[in-house]
Amino acid sequence: MEEKRIGEELSYPILLAERVRSAVEEADSFKLECSTIGNYTDMLAEKLRLLVRFTCSAQSFYERPVRRIIAEVFKNLDRALTLVRKCKRRNVLRRVVTIISATDFRKVQNLLEASVGDVKWLESILGFGNGAAGEDVGIDLTLPPIASNDPILAWVWSSIASIHVRPLPEKIEAANQLAQLAQDNDRNKQIIVEEAGVPPLLKLLKETDSPEAQIAGATALLYLANDQERVTTIVNEQGVPIVVKVLADSPMRVQTLTASLVARMAENDSVAQDDFARENVIRPLVTLLSFETFSDDQMVQLGKQSIHSIIQINKEMEKNSINGSKNNHHYRPYMTSFSSFHSEGSSRGGNRKGRENEKPEVKLKLKISCAEALWMLARGSVSNSKRITETKGLLCLAKLVEMEEGELQYNCLMTIKEITAAAESNADLRRAAFKTNSPAAKAVIDQLLRAIKESDSPKLQIPAIRSIGSLARTFPARETRVIGPLVAQLSSRSQEVATEAAIALGKFTCSENFLCDAHSKAIVEFNGVLPLMRLLRGNERAQFHGLILLCHLVLHAGNNEALEQARVLTALEGVDRTVLAQHPELRELVSMAIYHINLYHTSAHSQRFSFVP
Template identity: 70%
Template sequence: MASVDKQRIEDVLACPFLLAERIRSAVEEAESFKLECGEVGKQVDRLLQMLRTLVRFTTAVQSLYERPIRRVVAEVSRNLDRALTLVRKCKHRNILRRVVAITSVADFKKLFNFLEASVGDMRWLLSLFDCENGGASVGNVLSLPPIASNDPIISWVWSYIAGVQMGQMADRIEAANYLASLAQDNDRNKKIIVEEGGVPPLLKLLKESSSADAQIAAANALCMLANDVNRVRTIVSEMGIPIVVQVLGDSPVRVQIEAANLVARMAGHDQVAQDDFAREKVIRPLVTLLSFETFLDDPTTQLGKQIIHSIAQINKEMEKNSPSNSWGYRPYMNSYSNLSTEGSSRGGSHRKDRENEQPEVKLQLKISCAEALWMLARGSVHNSRRITETKGLLCLAKLVEKEQGELQYNCLMTIMEITAAAEYDADLRRSAFRTNSPAAKAVVDQLLRVIKELDSPTLQIPAIKSIGSLAKTFPARETGVIKPLVVQLSSRHQEVAAEAAVALQEFASSDNYLCTEHSKSIIEFHGVPPLMRMLRDSERTQLPGLILLCYLAIHASNSEALEQARVRTTLEGADRTVLAQHPMLKELISKAIYHLNLYHTGVHPQSQSYMP
């Protein structure tokens, strides 16, 4: 037998009618407890009348929310089945059979309670679907059906979802806001909302073009739900990504803010969503929105000309690729689809509205778009490459230069993710961070400015990490990127000093073919004394400082600065104390000591071989 959720709604509604007819026949045939059986018949008739009314409601509603109907009617059917079983026991005249059946007045009292509960459930259900009397509105939450007496949340969720799916526009907006508030309370509420089918009506409401408030309410509710990979996957499986991308590309500013927030939330919690957003080409509209009005104050600079030209090209491509028919799906990769643009002529008016928006609203749009790009780039070489191909690096560099606070931070974190991807992908490194690239130069200049001029670990750390990730792109003559990192080895913020040491490791490591030249530059900029101090500080700075010191000893062993600082003695002591906690350092420390011995005890390098 199919489960209730898999049966057609018509079959679910037919079941209690068949049971009711059997109960009527059993009541007429009852030989004992006739009074009680007659009362059962009256209760069943009440339920039948309610069920008929429910059937009329369900046929009149175009977009029916079935979940509460299935649950309530299934419970009604169970109670009717109980009634049929009990009434049939009253048919037999034989006293022995009556004794064996063990039927009593108490059994009927218990049955009456069940049937009365079903009447209460049906009364609540009818109020939910009675459109003439405010059905599918949040006002129905004030009542509580017996089926939800042990868990009131379920009835609230049913009412709100029904309001979103079947109510008038004002009710739909209010219900979506209530769902968002309920989801904000705890993860259990989020789980119930998703399990009870809340995602499809919210996506449908988000897709509505007639009301910006409706789209904002829906996007906010979905954003509240999307903090778990399984719930994000539900949104993905309901074709949510094409809807979100379309809304982001052609909506009022306040709607675009919520859409960008939803992109960030989903991409940040699920790699599948992150990849599918990229397939739906979400990066281009995000970069376009992020660059809005960013370069108007400086249109004559070479950087400004390049970015304006790039964004113009992006906009032309988007207009060319946007169909003008109404909302609809067409086949796309991985069973997904690109949504066509409804009323593409609205794009111009939205741009005009965007220009006239309040500065704080424009700022929030950029903050949300920058966070979305950050989440899309995180751990993804492909998405990082797409951002660089849309000239996003130029835009990010300019915003880091001009802005402060959350927007500046989000842009720095996006750059950090892109550079981290470039560190492990040589093609991305060569294409996006060529030494003669204006975008790469702009980014590096701003990273160095943040490192040198700002006294904020929150901003300095991603900038330092980014420079470290780009270590392989800098030629030996580019010592200007090394000096600021060496200076930060003496930072009063230990986390900044530690990150500076880690970044310098990328320059001095054997994986960098210019490690010898970079190691000498670090020493020439007086990097050894602060490293020696770091070894005496907490473990946070001790370990990265020790590793960097080993690299310097290996690749610049003949430096007098290393001998004067008694680095060999320090490493020999570290060999005994640190290895207990970090045994993987044994080979590196031994190799560093070996190279120092070669140059500072008069032994020629070719006369010995290193044995780890």
């Protein structure tokens, strides 16, 4: 139901105040008490008329507290009118049944006094009438009676009103106060959103002449965007195009917060995730992530050249290169300093010299935020993952995994993990982005394998292992270099890492993989059976995935003597019945594996062709 115009809302209590005044003049009893009520009513009427003039002349103002307070004023005036009308002389019977006490008047007087206080408070935050604009702004403001039981409501109202009507420095202070309130708890966040706090914060985010205002607006929005419903509100207020424009054309400090806002919104709402992609947010994110990693000319070449042309550029650059690390050969055509931002980065604080002169920690924070935003945009989205690969983002992510450490390296690995997961579920993306002759794909694989082999952090190893597993169907039989590192991790001190390695290897050896026989034989040849047997003694998850891999090895490489020597048949027959009961699909797989190994290895064991757990 559409709300009435604020002028129409205000007309009702003004008319009601006039009726109260008439009733006071007609009162025959309790004249002193009625006179007091009349005085409060006159004060309210005067303030309300000032408020009407203000609302008619103001281009825009904050309506939420006005509507709430006016509704309360109307209710209290109506109660006053009912009481005063009882004081008019009527017949004897009415006087007998109508009992009025001084307590009734005190209650109504208190209500009217509270309404006067509420309207005076409105006067102070909106700046109409005698209330000086800017007086008592913010959390130190005296609470209006209507919010005496919930002071947060008054603080939110006053802060939002300040963003609407105050000078820019006070708007910034008010946005910071909202951010502080939002940081405290989710209830405060919900009040800010319900009381229409999102539109003025988005408007503050667009204050391109004031980075401080943009930072204040972005910070408050970032605290609000941790819940799907609140993110939906930001989306419905056309927040996505605003955020994308600010991201593409702002100083680095603002871009960092804006990229984080993209990440939070995409994380908590799939609609926002899709809307950001439609607004082409991925391009500026990849561009910002590439800052000081690739040169301008080389990045343009990367965007225009075919795979064949890129390979040729690689060869030419390698011939002419005198210095450079050996392990940079995938990146030489794109290295040195990516210091301008094409069409996405021409802001006042974002000129080339200004960006290059930013502190290293500022640049690092920006990249961390951009990588996280790409991660959240790619998560569970084939279309967004495809967009990232089309911007040549894979090569940038691979380079950062190689060069960086800590949070940035982790966010890049997680982005790659999401892209490879999308490729696993989508053959078109898999063929387009992870061709065996693609320099970007080769660079990604190299860095994933390096993270698996050289890192001692499960936090980094696990996404790298999952990524390799997701790409299992892209590797030819001769590409055994990816098998060895995964087999080695079956012996990891971290059972979680070992389990993830078993899961990844299971994708190489499952029947859905056309090369499952070749991959299974490679795993056995890399001595993967013994550490896999040890994994069967782990927790339930480790047992489950270890058993799946072991069964695949038996089914596709069952004639290998290593399986007999490791007493695989004994292990399969001794599987915990509880595990089989919880996973019926595993029961059939184990039965098939026992039958298969008996078929190949009859000398060491008696024939047992059936298995009934």
